[in-house]
Amino acid sequence: MAEIRLDKLRKDFGTVVAVNDITLTFPEGTVTCLLGPSGCGKTTLMRMIGGLDTPTSGDIYFDSDRVTDLTPSERNIGMVFQYPVVYRGMSAYRNIELPLLEDKSISRTERKARVESVIDTLDLGRSANTDVSKLDNGTRQKVAVARAVARQPRIILFDEPITNVDIASKVQLKRVLKRLVKQHNQTIIYVTHDQTEAMTLADEIALMRDGVIVQRGAPREVYDQPNDRFGGWFLGNPGMNFIEYRVRRDDGNALLTEPLFNKPTRVDGLNGHTEVVLGIRPEHVHVYPTPTQDTVEAKVVRSALVVGGQHLLTLQIGDLTLKAKVQPEDGYDKATTVYVACPIDYVFVFERESGQRLAASVTG
Ligand SMILES: Nc1ncnc2c1ncn2[C@@H]1O[C@H](COP(=O)(O)OP(=O)(O)OP(=O)(O)O)[C@@H](O)[C@H]1O
Ligand SMILES: [Mg+2]
CATH class of the missing domain: 3.40.50.300 (P-loop containing nucleotide triphosphate hydrolases)
Structure with a gap:
C-alpha cells in the first residue's frame, strides 16, 4: 500500500x-x-x-x-x-x-x-x-x-x-x-x-x-x-432541479415566495445576492394528492417509470418545471393536479453567475 x-x-x-x-x-x-x-x-x-x-x-x-x-x-x-x-x-x-x-x-x-x-x-x-x-x-x-x-x-x-x-x-x-x-x-x-x-x-x-x-x-x-451546481447536476439520476429565483427583500429579511413556496420563507446568509438559483433533488420534492398547509398546486405533465421502480414526474407549477421522484403507489397520471412541497432542509441556494453554493440556510 x-x-x-x-x-x-x-x-x-x-x-x-x-x-x-x-x-x-x-x-x-x-x-x-x-x-x-x-x-x-x-x-x-x-x-x-x-x-x-x-x-x-x-x-x-x-x-x-x-x-x-x-x-x-x-x-x-x-x-x-x-x-x-x-x-x-x-x-x-x-x-x-x-x-x-x-x-x-x-x-x-x-x-x-x-x-x-x-x-x-x-x-x-x-x-x-x-x-x-x-x-x-x-x-x-x-x-x-x-x-x-x-x-x-x-x-x-x-x-x-x-x-x-x-x-x-x-x-x-x-x-x-x-x-x-x-x-x-x-x-x-x-x-x-x-x-x-x-x-x-x-x-x-x-x-x-x-x-x-x-x-x-x-x-x-x-x-x-454539493459544492456547486455541477455536483448537484452530475450526481443523481436525474440530477437536481435548478430554478432561477429572485429573492424578495422585506424589512431586512430575504424571502423566497411563490411559485415554489406558498408562504414567504426566510433565507439567511445570501451575502447580498438577490438573483439566485435554487437546487432541489427530485427525490426531495414531495407530492401529495390533496393540499396541505405547505403545498402549492402543480400539474403532472409527464410520468415515467424509472430504474428502481420509482416514477419520475415532470411537474408544471406556473411557468416552472420541476422533476419529482415518487414511489410507484404514488404514480400519478399525466394531467393530474397534485400538491407539491419542497422541504426547506433540502433546498440549496447557488450563486447565479458562478454556480457556487452559498452558505445560505432556508429557515422558513
Ligand atoms: N493524446 C492526446 N492528444 C491530444 N489531446 C488529448 C490526448 N489525450 C487526451 N486529450 C484531450 O485531453 C482532454 C482530456 O481527455 P481524457 O481522455 O483524459 O478525458 P476523460 O475524462 O478520460 O474522458 P472519457 O470519459 O471520455 O474517457 C480532452 O480534451 C482530450 O481531447
Ligand atoms: Mg477516459
Missing part, C-alpha cells in the same frame, strides 16, 4: 489543458472513484500516475518517494483499462500467473496461493484452464483484473474497467470488483463516469471537471452537500 500525492500536476496537449495543476492526496488503502464527464481529464490523470504519460509540470509521490520520472514498471502499480489486455493463446491461469513468474522472490507455493485466491474472489474457477481467446469480453476483463491484483502492487488504477463489457458481465464484474476492493487493502483509484458504480465502490469520490477536482469527500457527503 502507499499514499499517492499529486503536487500541482499538469498536462497540456497543445492548447488543451487536460489536467490543470491538481494537488491532491489519495490516502493509503482507500478506494477513490474519480468521477466526471467525458473529456474532463480522468484518463490523462491516471496515465500520468501510471507513468504512461509525462506531466507537463508538477510531481507525483508514492509515500515520500518522488516517482515522476520513473517508468511504469519501476512504479510497481497494477493497471486495468477499458479494453481487457490479456495474452491470447494462453489459459486464464497462465495469464494471471505470468507477472508473478517474473518476480523471483515469490516462491512456487506463494504464487499458487495468490493465483488461486484471486481466481476464487473473481469467480474465475470455471475459466481457469480455458484459452483466453475463447472467453467472452467480460471474463477476459476479470482475467485482466486478476492479473493486476495477484501481483499485489502498492497501487491499482482502474480506468472504466466495465464500460466495454456486455450488460450481464457488467453486473457480475461490478459485484466481484466490489468484493475485491473490500478484501484487498490496496490504494485504488477507480475511474468511472457511472455514478452508481462510484457510490457503491468508493470510500471517497473525487469529482472532476475541466481538468480540476471540484469536490472530494465520502460518496454520501458529495451527494448531499
Whole structure:
C-alpha cells in the first residue's frame, strides 16, 4: 500500500489543458472513484500516475518517494483499462500467473496461493484452464483484473474497467470488483463516469471537471452537500432541479415566495445576492394528492417509470418545471393536479453567475 500525492500536476496537449495543476492526496488503502464527464481529464490523470504519460509540470509521490520520472514498471502499480489486455493463446491461469513468474522472490507455493485466491474472489474457477481467446469480453476483463491484483502492487488504477463489457458481465464484474476492493487493502483509484458504480465502490469520490477536482469527500457527503451546481447536476439520476429565483427583500429579511413556496420563507446568509438559483433533488420534492398547509398546486405533465421502480414526474407549477421522484403507489397520471412541497432542509441556494453554493440556510 502507499499514499499517492499529486503536487500541482499538469498536462497540456497543445492548447488543451487536460489536467490543470491538481494537488491532491489519495490516502493509503482507500478506494477513490474519480468521477466526471467525458473529456474532463480522468484518463490523462491516471496515465500520468501510471507513468504512461509525462506531466507537463508538477510531481507525483508514492509515500515520500518522488516517482515522476520513473517508468511504469519501476512504479510497481497494477493497471486495468477499458479494453481487457490479456495474452491470447494462453489459459486464464497462465495469464494471471505470468507477472508473478517474473518476480523471483515469490516462491512456487506463494504464487499458487495468490493465483488461486484471486481466481476464487473473481469467480474465475470455471475459466481457469480455458484459452483466453475463447472467453467472452467480460471474463477476459476479470482475467485482466486478476492479473493486476495477484501481483499485489502498492497501487491499482482502474480506468472504466466495465464500460466495454456486455450488460450481464457488467453486473457480475461490478459485484466481484466490489468484493475485491473490500478484501484487498490496496490504494485504488477507480475511474468511472457511472455514478452508481462510484457510490457503491468508493470510500471517497473525487469529482472532476475541466481538468480540476471540484469536490472530494465520502460518496454520501458529495451527494448531499454539493459544492456547486455541477455536483448537484452530475450526481443523481436525474440530477437536481435548478430554478432561477429572485429573492424578495422585506424589512431586512430575504424571502423566497411563490411559485415554489406558498408562504414567504426566510433565507439567511445570501451575502447580498438577490438573483439566485435554487437546487432541489427530485427525490426531495414531495407530492401529495390533496393540499396541505405547505403545498402549492402543480400539474403532472409527464410520468415515467424509472430504474428502481420509482416514477419520475415532470411537474408544471406556473411557468416552472420541476422533476419529482415518487414511489410507484404514488404514480400519478399525466394531467393530474397534485400538491407539491419542497422541504426547506433540502433546498440549496447557488450563486447565479458562478454556480457556487452559498452558505445560505432556508429557515422558513
Ligand atoms: N493524446 C492526446 N492528444 C491530444 N489531446 C488529448 C490526448 N489525450 C487526451 N486529450 C484531450 O485531453 C482532454 C482530456 O481527455 P481524457 O481522455 O483524459 O478525458 P476523460 O475524462 O478520460 O474522458 P472519457 O470519459 O471520455 O474517457 C480532452 O480534451 C482530450 O481531447
Ligand atoms: Mg477516459
